[in-house]
Structures are given as C-alpha cells and as structure tokens.
Amino acid sequence: MSFITQPVVALFLCLALGYLIGKIRLGPIQIGGVCGTLFVALALGQLGVTISPDLKNTAFALFIFALGFTAGPQFFNSLRGGWRYGILSFVEVGTVIVLLAAAILLFGLDHGTASGLFAGSATESAVLGTASDAIARLALPAAEVERLQANMATAYSVTYLFGLVAIVVFTTQIGPLLLRIDLRQASAELARELGAEDDDAEDNGTLEIVSRAFRAGAIAGGTVGDFENSINGVVTITQVGREGDFTKATVDRALKPDNVVVIVGRRRAVIAIRERLGEEVALPAQDNAPMIEREVVLTRRELIGLRIRDLRRLASAEQRRGVFIPNIRRLGQSVPALPGTELQQGDILTLYGTDEAIQRAAPELGHLLPARSVTDFVTLGLGIVAGLLLGELSLRLGPLNLTLGTGGGALVAGLVLGWLHMHRPQYGAIPADTAQFMKDFGLATFIAAVGLSVGPDAFALLREYGVVLPVLAILVSALPALISLYIGHYLLRIEGPILLGAIAGQHCSTPSISALVSLAGNSTPVIGYTVTYAISNVLLPLMGPVVVGMVGMLR
Known part of the structure; x- marks a missing residue:
C-alpha cells in the first residue's frame, strides 16, 4: 500500500486507470479519460495521497496555454465572421450564469460547489483551473480554501457525468425530434447542397480525387491547355504519351490521335468529361508527374468567407491547374471539403x-x-511567463475583484501567440501533436492532483446535497441547449445538422459531436461545431473567476 501512496506512482496510476475507465462506452456515452482520471483520483485520495501544488499549477499552465495556442487562429475569426453560429456560445454562457445564480440563491451553494456545478454541467474541465485559482485568492483561511476546492472537485465529478449524458441525448435524440428531421437524411441532403457527389453524400461528405487514363479521341489536334480551359479546369491532364513512353504534360503540349492522356480530378468531374475522350485504358506504370499532399494555413483575408468553388473561379487558369483540396482541418476536426464549404481564417x-x-x-x-517542425521552447516558455504575469493584473468593480488569474492569463497569451503563429508559421512553432499532448497530459495531471487532494471531504458534500446536484446538472446542461435550438432554428435559420453540431460545440462536448457525426453519416455537423467550440473554449474558462465572485455577491 505504501508503494501506491507514493505521489509519482499514484499520479500515473490515476492516468492509466482513468483513461481505461474513460474508454468504456454505453451507447453513444463515453465519459472520457479526464473524468475517468478524476474518479480514480477521488478513490485514491481516500488513502491520503497528495501531489505538490506546484506540479498541479505547472500542468494546468501547460494545458491552458496549449488550448489557447491551438484555438487562437479560429477564435478571432469566429468572433469576427462566424457570428451566425458563434452567438450560440454567448447564449450558452449567459443562460448557464442565470441558472447558476438561481441555484446559488435557492440552495446556498458555496464557491466550490457552484464552480464545480458550472464546470461539470458545461462539461468544460478547464473551468476547474481558473475557478480554483480564484478560490485560492479569497481572503479565507487555508483550511477553508482547501474545503472549497474539494467541494469543487466533488461537484464536478458528479455533475459532469449527468451533464455529459444530458447534452449527448439532447443533440442526438431530443434535438432532431424537436426539429422534426431525420438526421441522416437531412445531413445527406445538406452535403449534396454543398456539392457532395450522390454516392458520397452519406460517406463523410468527402470528395474523391481519382486518376484515369484515356485515349485522346476527339480532343486530338488541340493542346492540353485548350482542353483544360474548355472545361474550366475541373480536371487536369498530368501525363501524355504512348504505351511505355509518357512525359509530364504542359499546357502547350499538342495532342495527337494516338496519344494517351492521364486525367486527375474529382470523380464526378472525371466521369462527366470522359465522353469527350476516347476509350479508357490502364494507367501507365511509371509516374512522371508524382502527386503529393501538402498542408497550407489559410491567411489571405480576401478569401475568408468564400466557398471552395469560389477559389477556382477567382484563380487564373495557371494558378488553379493541377491543384485540388481534398481535406480541411479546423480546430483538429475534419470539415467536409465540398464546393459549397465556407472557408475560415486559420x-x-x-x-x-x-x-x-x-x-x-x-x-x-x-x-x-x-x-516537419519542432517545438519552439522560447515561445512556449516566454508565452507562459507572459500569461502568468497578465494573470496578476486585477480590476475591482464594487465587491468584485476581477482578475484573469494564472489560467486566464496563460489562455490569453496562448490565443495571441497562436494567432501570430498562423500568420508567421516559420516562427514560434508548437506542432499539432505536441500541443495535443500538452493539453491531454496537462489537464489529466491537473485533474488527478485535484482529485487526490480532496480526500474524505468528497462524501460530506454528497451527503449534504444528495440528488440536488444531478438534477441541477441536467437542467444547467439541457436548458441552454434548448434555448439555442429555438434561437438557431427560428431566428438564425441554421440548417438542422449544422445547428446540432453548433450546440455540441457551445458545450465543448467532443463525445456529442462524435455521436452526431456517427448518426449523421457524414461530417456536416462539424461545420457548426468548430465555430462555437472555439468561442466557448475561451469564454467558459474565463467565467471561472466570475462564478466565484458571483457567489460572494449572492450569498
């Protein structure tokens, strides 16, 4: 037993068992590794295991800075150009704050319980860090601060589970029922409206880029450029030749009757133009024009808000020749790269x-x-230090002492540096995989430290409130979603699948969007999810100190 109570052993045991529990799936519900880690930590905390507060604070700083860094490119663009979906994030925050104020007045929730209810019901674990820091700044004895932080962790562990179930059930079952739509059918129709091929409308809305070889047929006598211009460049001739003798195609290459041409383009486009060519033949064995994939971050302001089909229309024949966009990644999520998909900065x-x-x-x-890039530790180190310094600033408004705290400061610093890196990717690199590890490990370690520090105080809170916390969690989770559903449908006229994705995003619920995409049969709900997720992932953690201050005003 003494081996298990060693802090390092206890920490990694919490991570291992927590993520193992988090993989358990009941229908569309999966609590995830972070919540699973907290459950294990609460259990081990009964043995008196503790972890240094310095490690807890370091882990949270890593997590919250990486969160801001990865969200920065989309966050500022979402505020500026994604208001149609982004307004739902403000509906979420405003409604939750009102409901939380009512709960504080009715049930006398303390600072820790209210913060845990807020974080768990909104399924936003980052709130624990910002609220914990705000509680530590209260003019209270150390023992009372520890009790409040223990209440926060316990309330979160209870309400997270019920809040998660509520939002998953709402977005996948109740929402479609209220909208009177068949989610799979509506998603397939939306994908077709955005330009998906009929065969792919229920297959993630993807565009398949294919290569085919044909005899020149009727296009012989002209040049490669003549043919491509006649079809507005929807396909490209990459190679021209005869059996065993192919060369890279150029726009001024003359086509002869015995030539074979290799065509590359969207499957539907290739099918549409093949009648203009001769018979189809086998692709040549050698590849004189190898096709590769490279990623580019979209920064040109004049392109923001345009659809993919607009890029081809605006580009010159030379610029668009032989380039296709098979995939778009936004906040780590794959967005359907369809002709009608709107582009966002970042x-x-x-x-x-x-x-x-x-x-x-x-x-x-x-x-x-x-x-391939490596982590710029200069940016990482100085960025976190700058964020911690920013978190020391405070503003007093009456009884409220508003401050970003260490978590909020690191979040803002990450947002700014992530946005700057988008425009100058050669500087301040933190690779996507590295940033993801920082978020996963940082948050899980912080949660484990919080859970281990709770100890026996956890059961006292459960005895005090009983079923009140689960009921509040369901209400605080479902009511903002219900209000957003009607605002999004009747006032903002958002398409059903995108609206449900936006509601999952305003709740920062990855399990919800995963379940939605699975039920929808394609990734169209992700279009709404990424906008509200970017905004809520910043707004909700910043509300941690606000909730703590609100308790002081209302009690």
Missing part, C-alpha cells in the same frame, strides 16, 4: 497535386506548413 487546407503546382498555388492561399 483553416488547414490539404493541397493535392504536383509539387510544382502546390508551390505555385500555396502563396495565393496563405503559408505552407513545414513538413
């Missing part, structure tokens, strides 16, 4: 084509991401 576009074509087109979109 989108990571996958370009597919020859190296020459990609190098030609990329500067017209933004900046090519390096094929």
Whole structure:
C-alpha cells in the first residue's frame, strides 16, 4: 500500500486507470479519460495521497496555454465572421450564469460547489483551473480554501457525468425530434447542397480525387491547355504519351490521335468529361508527374468567407491547374471539403497535386506548413511567463475583484501567440501533436492532483446535497441547449445538422459531436461545431473567476 501512496506512482496510476475507465462506452456515452482520471483520483485520495501544488499549477499552465495556442487562429475569426453560429456560445454562457445564480440563491451553494456545478454541467474541465485559482485568492483561511476546492472537485465529478449524458441525448435524440428531421437524411441532403457527389453524400461528405487514363479521341489536334480551359479546369491532364513512353504534360503540349492522356480530378468531374475522350485504358506504370499532399494555413483575408468553388473561379487558369483540396482541418476536426464549404481564417487546407503546382498555388492561399517542425521552447516558455504575469493584473468593480488569474492569463497569451503563429508559421512553432499532448497530459495531471487532494471531504458534500446536484446538472446542461435550438432554428435559420453540431460545440462536448457525426453519416455537423467550440473554449474558462465572485455577491 505504501508503494501506491507514493505521489509519482499514484499520479500515473490515476492516468492509466482513468483513461481505461474513460474508454468504456454505453451507447453513444463515453465519459472520457479526464473524468475517468478524476474518479480514480477521488478513490485514491481516500488513502491520503497528495501531489505538490506546484506540479498541479505547472500542468494546468501547460494545458491552458496549449488550448489557447491551438484555438487562437479560429477564435478571432469566429468572433469576427462566424457570428451566425458563434452567438450560440454567448447564449450558452449567459443562460448557464442565470441558472447558476438561481441555484446559488435557492440552495446556498458555496464557491466550490457552484464552480464545480458550472464546470461539470458545461462539461468544460478547464473551468476547474481558473475557478480554483480564484478560490485560492479569497481572503479565507487555508483550511477553508482547501474545503472549497474539494467541494469543487466533488461537484464536478458528479455533475459532469449527468451533464455529459444530458447534452449527448439532447443533440442526438431530443434535438432532431424537436426539429422534426431525420438526421441522416437531412445531413445527406445538406452535403449534396454543398456539392457532395450522390454516392458520397452519406460517406463523410468527402470528395474523391481519382486518376484515369484515356485515349485522346476527339480532343486530338488541340493542346492540353485548350482542353483544360474548355472545361474550366475541373480536371487536369498530368501525363501524355504512348504505351511505355509518357512525359509530364504542359499546357502547350499538342495532342495527337494516338496519344494517351492521364486525367486527375474529382470523380464526378472525371466521369462527366470522359465522353469527350476516347476509350479508357490502364494507367501507365511509371509516374512522371508524382502527386503529393501538402498542408497550407489559410491567411489571405480576401478569401475568408468564400466557398471552395469560389477559389477556382477567382484563380487564373495557371494558378488553379493541377491543384485540388481534398481535406480541411479546423480546430483538429475534419470539415467536409465540398464546393459549397465556407472557408475560415486559420483553416488547414490539404493541397493535392504536383509539387510544382502546390508551390505555385500555396502563396495565393496563405503559408505552407513545414513538413516537419519542432517545438519552439522560447515561445512556449516566454508565452507562459507572459500569461502568468497578465494573470496578476486585477480590476475591482464594487465587491468584485476581477482578475484573469494564472489560467486566464496563460489562455490569453496562448490565443495571441497562436494567432501570430498562423500568420508567421516559420516562427514560434508548437506542432499539432505536441500541443495535443500538452493539453491531454496537462489537464489529466491537473485533474488527478485535484482529485487526490480532496480526500474524505468528497462524501460530506454528497451527503449534504444528495440528488440536488444531478438534477441541477441536467437542467444547467439541457436548458441552454434548448434555448439555442429555438434561437438557431427560428431566428438564425441554421440548417438542422449544422445547428446540432453548433450546440455540441457551445458545450465543448467532443463525445456529442462524435455521436452526431456517427448518426449523421457524414461530417456536416462539424461545420457548426468548430465555430462555437472555439468561442466557448475561451469564454467558459474565463467565467471561472466570475462564478466565484458571483457567489460572494449572492450569498
């Protein structure tokens, strides 16, 4: 037993068992590793295990800075151009604050219980860090601060589970019922409206880029450029030749009757133009124009808000030749790269084509991401230090002492540096995989430290409130979603699948969007999810100190 109570052993045991529990799935419900870690930590905390507060604070600083860094590119754009979906994040925050105020008045919730209810019901674990820091700044004895922080962790562990179930059930079952839609059918129709091929409308809305070889047929006598211009460049001829003798195609290459041409393009486009060509033949064995994939971050302001189909219309024939966009990544989520998909600043576009074509087109979109990058520890270290300094600033408004705290300061610093890195990707790199590890490990370690510090105080809170906390969690989770549903449908006229995705995003609920995409049959709900997720992931943690201050005013 003494081995288990060693802090390092207890920490990694919490992570291992917590993430193992988090993988258990009941229908569409999966609590995830963070909540599972807290459950294990609460149990081990009964043995008197504690972890240094310095490690807890360090882990949270890593997590919250990485959260801001990855969200920065989309966050500022969402505030500026994504208001149609982003307004739902403000509905979420405003409604939850009102409901929480009512709960404080009715049940006399203390600072810790109210903060835990807020974090758990909104399924936003980052609130624990900002609220914990605000509680530590209260003019209270150390023992009372520890009790309040223990109440926060316990309330969170109870309400998270019920809040998670409530939002998953609402977005996947209740929401479609209230909207009177068949989610799969509505998602397939939306994908087709955005330009998906009929066969792919229920397959993540993806566009398949294919290569086919045909005899020149009726296009013989003209040039490669003549043919491509006649079809507005929807496909590209990459190779021209005869059996065993193919060369890279150029726009001025004359086509002869015995030539075979290799065509690359969207499957539907290739099918549409094949009647203009001769018979289809086998692709040549050698590849004189190898196709590659590179990622480019979209930064050109004049392109923000345009649809993918607009890029081809605005680009010159030379710029668009031989380049395709098969995938878009936004906040780590794959957005359907359909002709009707709107582009946002900070989108990571996958370009597919020859190296020459990609190098030609990329500067017209933004900046090519390096094929491989390493963490810039100068940016990481100074960024977190700057955030911690920012968190020391405070503003007193009557009885409220408003401060970002260490968590809020690191979050803001991460947002700014992430946005700057988007525009200058050669500086301040933190690779996506590294940032994801910082978020996962930092948050899980922080949660484990919080859970281990609770000890026997956890059961005292459960005896005090009984079923009140689960009921409040369901109400605080479901009511903002219900209000957003009607605002989004009747006032904002948002399409059903996108609206449900936006509601999952305003709740920062990854399990909800995963369940939605599975039921929808394609990724169209992600279009709404990424906007509200970017905004709520910043707004909700910043509300931690506000909740703590609100308790002091209302009690």
